[in-house]
Amino acid sequence: MTSIAMIEAAADRLRGHARRTPLLTSPFLDELAGRRVLVKAECLQHTGSFKFRGAWSAISALPPETRPRGVIAFSSGNHAQGVAMAAHLHGVPAVIVMPSDAPRIKIDNTRELGAEVVLYDRATESREEIGAALAEERGLTLIKPYDDPQVIAGQGTTGLEIAEQAAELGVAQAQVLVPCGGGGLTSGIALALEARAPGMRVRPVEPEGFDDTARSLASGRIQHNDRLIGSICDAIITPAPGQVTFPILKRLCGPGLVVSEDDALHSIAQAFARLKVVAEPGGAVALAAALFHADQIEGEAVIAVISGGNVDTPLYRKALERFAP
Amino acid sequence: MTSIAMIEAAADRLRGHARRTPLLTSPFLDELAGRRVLVKAECLQHTGSFKFRGAWSAISALPPETRPRGVIAFSSGNHAQGVAMAAHLHGVPAVIVMPSDAPRIKIDNTRELGAEVVLYDRATESREEIGAALAEERGLTLIKPYDDPQVIAGQGTTGLEIAEQAAELGVAQAQVLVPCGGGGLTSGIALALEARAPGMRVRPVEPEGFDDTARSLASGRIQHNDRLIGSICDAIITPAPGQVTFPILKRLCGPGLVVSEDDALHSIAQAFARLKVVAEPGGAVALAAALFHADQIEGEAVIAVISGGNVDTPLYRKALERFAP
Numbered sequence: 267m268t269s270i271a272m273i274e275a276a277a278d279r280l281r282g283h284a285r286r287t288p289l290l291t292s293p294f295l296d297e298l299a300g301r302r303v304l305v306k307a308e309c310l311q312h313t314g315s316f317k318f319r320g321a322w323s324a325i326s327a328l329p330p331e332t333r334p335r336g337v338i339a340f341s342s343g344n345h346a347q348g349v350a351m352a353a354h355l356h357g358v359p360a361v362i363v364m365p366s367d368a369p370r371i372k373i374d375n376t377r378e379l380g381a382e383v384v385l386y387d388r389a390t391e392s393r394e395e396i397g398a399a400l401a402e403e404r405g406l407t408l409i410k411p412y413d414d415p416q417v418i419a420g421q422g423t424t425g426l427e428i429a430e431q432a433a434e435l436g437v438a439q440a441q442v443l444v445p446c447g448g449g450g451l452t453s454g455i456a457l458a459l460e461a462r463a464p465g466m467r468v469r470p471v472e473p474e475g476f477d478d479t480a481r482s483l484a485s486g487r488i489q490h491n492d493r494l495i496g497s498i499c500d501a502i503i504t505p506a507p508g509q510v511t512f513p514i515l516k517r518l519c520g521p522g523l524v525v526s527e528d529d530a531l532h533s534i535a536q537a538f539a540r541l542k543v544v545a546e547p548g549g550a551v552a553l554a555a556a557l558f559h560a561d562q563i564e565g566e567a568v569i570a571v572i573s574g575g576n577v578d579t580p581l582y583r584k585a586l587e588r589f590a591p
Numbered sequence: 592m593t594s595i596a597m598i599e600a601a602a603d604r605l606r607g608h609a610r611r612t613p614l615l616t617s618p619f620l621d622e623l624a625g626r627r628v629l630v631k632a633e634c635l636q637h638t639g640s641f642k643f644r645g646a647w648s649a650i651s652a653l654p655p656e657t658r659p660r661g662v663i664a665f666s667s668g669n670h671a672q673g674v675a676m677a678a679h680l681h682g683v684p685a686v687i688v689m690p691s692d693a694p695r696i697k698i699d700n701t702r703e704l705g706a707e708v709v710l711y712d713r714a715t716e717s718r719e720e721i722g723a724a725l726a727e728e729r730g731l732t733l734i735k736p737y738d739d740p741q742v743i744a745g746q747g748t749t750g751l752e753i754a755e756q757a758a759e760l761g762v763a764q765a766q767v768l769v770p771c772g773g774g775g776l777t778s779g780i781a782l783a784l785e786a787r788a789p790g791m792r793v794r795p796v797e798p799e800g801f802d803d804t805a806r807s808l809a810s811g812r813i814q815h816n817d818r819l820i821g822s823i824c825d826a827i828i829t830p831a832p833g834q835v836t837f838p839i840l841k842r843l844c845g846p847g848l849v850v851s852e853d854d855a856l857h858s859i860a861q862a863f864a865r866l867k868v869v870a871e872p873g874g875a876v877a878l879a880a881a882l883f884h885a886d887q888i889e890g891e892a893v894i895a896v897i898s899g900g901n902v903d904t905p906l907y908r909k910a911l912e913r914f915a916p
Contacts, residue, residue, distance in 0.1 A: 282759070288613060288635060293676070293704065307635075309867045310613060351618070371916070378619065434607070538907075542634045542900035544867040575867035579915040582863075583908045590904040591696070 323420025412450030425458025480522025648745025737775030750783025805847025
């Protein structure tokens with residue numbers, strides 16, 4: 267179970283390795299939202315998403331007898347790149363298991379970050395079997411994407427920074443909107459703010475049709491998504507909140523918010539025009555809620571996390587074409 | 592004449608007001624450049640460019656008897672927005688004199704930042720006459736875009752941050768590439784680094800066909816551009832290095848570098864894909880030199896400043912279409 271002490275310890279291990287991302291503001295966004303908007307630009311983290319924090323935290327916490335053997339992860343997205351770079355900087359091997367139909371650029375990027383990519387056929391092979399065989403054979407440790415206390419502790423360092431940076435701007439009371447997939451980032455930030463900024467309340471944000479966390483919070487029990495494909499917000503689509511993350515979300519978070527895909531694209535265009543940062547659709551849902559669903563939010567200030575910026579170029583160009591001011 | 596003491600004093604006045612922009616890195620850019628690349632993302636500054644620093648420095652240095660009357664500037668670009676926002680946050684009036692054919696979005700943005708925009712007809716009116724009459728009538732102080740010691744001191748705070756942030760990354764020796772128009776940012780950074788990071792050497796970067804500073808440095812005397820329009824790098828096109836800035840550039844800077852417009856667009860696409868920041872063409876020329884003219888640079892590490900991110904959306908989309916990896 268992740269504690270504030272574990273998050274502080276992760277922050278110590280991350281110091282000088284993860285980037286302290288800026289908390290950005292714009293008078294134009296304040297006007298659009300009708301309140302002060304503070305944006306934690308985690309898209310500026312190494313590998314373009316918060317995932318580097320959790321990966322670094324987990325790898326740096328491995329015991330000295332197992333760490334040198336290396337790590338393994340299943341991912342074709344942000345978690346893959348975070349684990350690949352964190353392992354490379356630790357000087358340990360990383361194996362990333364990806365479907366063979368993953369976009370070529372993601373496979374290439376993960377390799378360039380120093381990982382060994384093992385491809386499998388989604389139709390005929392099981393990634394779990396392949397991964398288990400490799401882990402057994404080489405003594406690799408599995409780094410889970412969210413349901414792991416040390417991963418949650420790493421993501422929680424984002425919350426420590428939010429507490430400090432918001433205080434510098436005079437903000438102690440605010441709802442904190444976080445793009446939510448499996449809940450690693452959301453639960454980590456919630457734990458950090460519970461201890462360091464008790465005037466803040468975290469609210470998970472999801473895309474329409476993939477609102478498992480909002481429904482789970484409303485019902486008090488883990489609910490699943492009907493489907494896992496077909497969203498432009500693919501970076502934050504997971505089957506359901508995690509077994510480890512959900513109890514934290516349930517205890518600490520306010521009701522979930524849900525935005526449309528067009529809201530996410532519109533938010534990408536605002537981040538481009540007003541903040542000069544690149545957001546991916548899934549990473550932009552919290553800013554979308556802050557800007558376009560202000561009636562569902564309370565308080566004089568709102569904090570939105572942009573969780574990643576790894577967006578396909580054609581989709582990004584489309585977002586700007588349709589929504590840039 | 593701007594001194595390191597003036598830059599330090601400007602940094603004190605800017606603290607808590609200007610943003611300490613991050614120094615970003617990417618292993619992909621290191622590989623492309625063949626050396627370590629550190630990128631000072633000044634596009635993340637308030638109003639999307641470094642100009643906010645110089646404007647804040649100049650306004651905050653005005654004597655208490657003149658400051659409340661307000662300020663005036665001639666600009667349709669980044670300087671206008673920097674002065675407008677800095678004046679607004681000081682609670683003093685700002686008049687920005689702009690040509691009536693300036694893009695509507697720039698006029699609107701400057702007004703939304705709290706300034707009074709006075710339009711003039713480029714064909715029939717003189718902005719100097721209009722400005723002088725307004726300044727006389729209302730007691731406004733002119734904030735020059737670069738040829739002013741307090742403006743240079745404000746831009747020089749970028750250099751103080753570069754020295755500190757590069758030291759944190761273990762870099763003390765490097766060429767520092769800076770997009771150069773009138774030379775305010777370049778001379779300010781050069782003065783700051785002379786005092787705080789003597790192992791670094793500043794080199795101005797300009798677009799082809801508008802290389803007044805490179806030619807001035809080569810000849811030892813101020814040279815002019817043949818023309819002032821027709822560049823996509825419009826944010827850094829000025830008639831010639833300034834009377835105040837050029838002696839500083841001449842004393843402290845290495846030879847100028849020149850890049851093509853395609854280099855600038857390519858650099859924009861790399862900043863998008865690898866750093867997740869939005870660069871404007873003029874703001875991207877230094878990164879372009881670092882990435883695509885590595886043979887003209889020396890040392891194991893290079894530092895490039897992205898000076899602004901206020902780019903027209905269609906041009907940005909074009910840069911991504913042509914050059915995004």
